[in-house]
Amino acid sequence: MEVTDRVTGIDGYDWGVFGANPVPGDPDAVRAIAVNLRDLADEVAQQNALVRAVGSDSESIWVGPAAQRFRPHVAKLPGELSKLTTSYHDAADALDGYWPRLGDAQALAVQALARAMSAQGAIAVAQGQVAAASAGAESAAGSYNSAAMTAATTPAPTPAAAAAAQAQLQGLQAGYQGAQAQVSAAQANLAAANEDMAAAHHMKDTAVANAHTASAAVAAALHAASAAGIQNPHHSWLSGVFDDIGNVASGAWNWTEHHVAGWAGDAGRDLGAAGEWAWHAVDNPDALKAALDVGGMALGLAAVVAGAGGEVGGGLLDATGVGALVGVPVNVASAALITAGAGMAAVSAADMGHNLAHMAQDADNAERSGPGDSPSGPDYGAGPGGTATTPSDLPEPVQTNYGRFMKSLPTGAEEPTITQLPDGSVRFDANVPAANIPGSYATYTKVVDAEGNTVTFYKTTYAPDGSVVHVKVKYP
Amino acid sequence: MTTVSRTQALRDLIDLREPVADAVRRLRAFPWDSDAELTVLGPGNVIHVLDLYLHGVLASAEVEEWAEAIEGRDDIGYEFPHGETLKQLIFELANPLLTRQLEPSRAREWKDTFAGTD
Numbered sequence: 001m002e003v004t005d006r007v008t009g010i011d012g013y014d015w016g017v018f019g020a021n022p023v024p025g026d027p028d029a030v031r032a033i034a035v036n037l038r039d040l041a042d043e044v045a046q047q048n049a050l051v052r053a054v055g056s057d058s059e060s061i062w063v064g065p066a067a068q069r070f071r072p073h074v075a076k077l078p079g080e081l082s083k084l085t086t087s088y089h090d091a092a093d094a095l096d097g098y099w100p101r102l103g104d105a106q107a108l109a110v111q112a113l114a115r116a117m118s119a120q121g122a123i124a125v126a127q128g129q130v131a132a133a134s135a136g137a138e139s140a141a142g143s144y145n146s147a148a149m150t151a152a153t154t155p156a157p158t159p160a161a162a163a164a165a166q167a168q169l170q171g172l173q174a175g176y177q178g179a180q181a182q183v184s185a186a187q188a189n190l191a192a193a194n195e196d197m198a199a200a201h202h203m204k205d206t207a208v209a210n211a212h213t214a215s216a217a218v219a220a221a222l223h224a225a226s227a228a229g230i231q232n233p234h235h236s237w238l239s240g241v242f243d244d245i246g247n248v249a250s251g252a253w254n255w256t257e258h259h260v261a262g263w264a265g266d267a268g269r270d271l272g273a274a275g276e277w278a279w280h281a282v283d284n285p286d287a288l289k290a291a292l293d294v295g296g297m298a299l300g301l302a303a304v305v306a307g308a309g310g311e312v313g314g315g316l317l318d319a320t321g322v323g324a325l326v327g328v329p330v331n332v333a334s335a336a337l338i339t340a341g342a343g344m345a346a347v348s349a350a351d352m353g354h355n356l357a358h359m360a361q362d363a364d365n366a367e368r369s370g371p372g373d374s375p376s377g378p379d380y381g382a383g384p385g386g387t388a389t390t391p392s393d394l395p396e397p398v399q400t401n402y403g404r405f406m407k408s409l410p411t412g413a414e415e416p417t418i419t420q421l422p423d424g425s426v427r428f429d430a431n432v433p434a435a436n437i438p439g440s441y442a443t444y445t446k447v448v449d450a451e452g453n454t455v456t457f458y459k460t461t462y463a464p465d466g467s468v469v470h471v472k473v474k475y476p
Numbered sequence: 477m478t479t480v481s482r483t484q485a486l487r488d489l490i491d492l493r494e495p496v497a498d499a500v501r502r503l504r505a506f507p508w509d510s511d512a513e514l515t516v517l518g519p520g521n522v523i524h525v526l527d528l529y530l531h532g533v534l535a536s537a538e539v540e541e542w543a544e545a546i547e548g549r550d551d552i553g554y555e556f557p558h559g560e561t562l563k564q565l566i567f568e569l570a571n572p573l574l575t576r577q578l579e580p581s582r583a584r585e586w587k588d589t590f591a592g593t594d
Contacts, residue, residue, distance in 0.1 A: 404509070404550045408547075408549070410563060410566075410567035411560060411563060411564050411567070432574070433574075434573070434575070435576075436575060437573075437574070440574060453509060457508060459548075461573055472544055474544075476504060
């Protein structure tokens, strides 16, 4: 049997010698969940930077009457989203600390299995040897006893016949002794094989203990991550399931329920309200799109929660080993749903950030232009809510930063626009046309405070129809 | 955090000594601004990354992530006299939607551009 350093999915082995797979679980599945959580956290962090830039008085990249009315709706989001980011990162770290230990425990279990199967074969052989040797010894004993009885009851007719009978007895005795030696050797082999089997079981028990220790540690770490995140004020049916189970594994999945559901609910309510307000106040399609994105995000997160629920309710396979080790069956299909849901949420969160920024621009443009004079697209002349200026008009520290901004731009960048914002900060926007798709471009945007410190720096990529393809936040 | 640790984090990013996301996370502990270039990206660094891509160690998306992390930083300079070429390469790798998708043939073209420079 091949034993590898890192084993994933060891259910496929024949575990009959141990009764069942002693360390179920799939380290790759756990790792995939960690990756998704980390990616989602990173995506939320990036979008949080945009939301922060939109919603902050001091660092705003969006100013004006519309901004003042919009801002209270998003004011608490950055802090909540930061909690979410921290919580997800901590959870990902916990899972990243768990899956290698689960893999190590499984590798040890497979080594134990190999040793047990080898011992099992040796035991069978030794038992056969003992049986054969015992039969041989019994036969030899019978022959010796029969010959000895004959010699004792039948006097030899001649001295030569007596000597021959004695020699035969000695031969039979030697044969019996040899057979006994074979029995002893076979029994020694059997004892050694049994010792090997005991060692294999001990190795297996060690693997199980290691896996239990690792699962307890990850459950504790997930509890800690849960405490660091957004608490879900709602008590769902999933909580009841965990209450019923009442074991260490509940921590792992309570974390998902608390944070994913809690964040989806809170963020959805706040951003949904903001989107609703913007929809009525500005009559802007982007507002609706942002609101829909919030819905999409909530849907994605709801899928995550549903996935977590399925993990408990499905009861088909073990996905993580956390639950299975303590008797909680989980469903691999639901783990996939968790992954898909997290992906949906991340995509929607990204779209939400893009559309909030886009909506912010259009909202202020609409307020400046008046009703019925909605702009057809983003106006990069002076940027939203500010006045155009020139490098020579900038304070010296801002000029220095502008010089660095210019230096950092790729070849082919158009002349940047510089927008002086009311709070004293300055925004630089530089477009770089696509080389391969006419009408597509990237905008590098940097906001610098009055002291010349960079507040934010991000890149927005636009499709030819003006829609945002993606936003890459470089700082913070 | 010292300048040394910032420089070290930049080198770890440039040399790909750790996952890009980890390096970026470390760099977030520092301000964006830097009056001086704390380290320099040279042809050898991009050739190394392109080789990793050509050998299948890195996917094109990972190369994009690496270039995205380097693009536009105040604290990373470009080795003389390849500054413009390196900046163009980083832009292309970081913006495949606006330029072209990274493919092995393109990676080899870029490597040929820097042939004999190391």
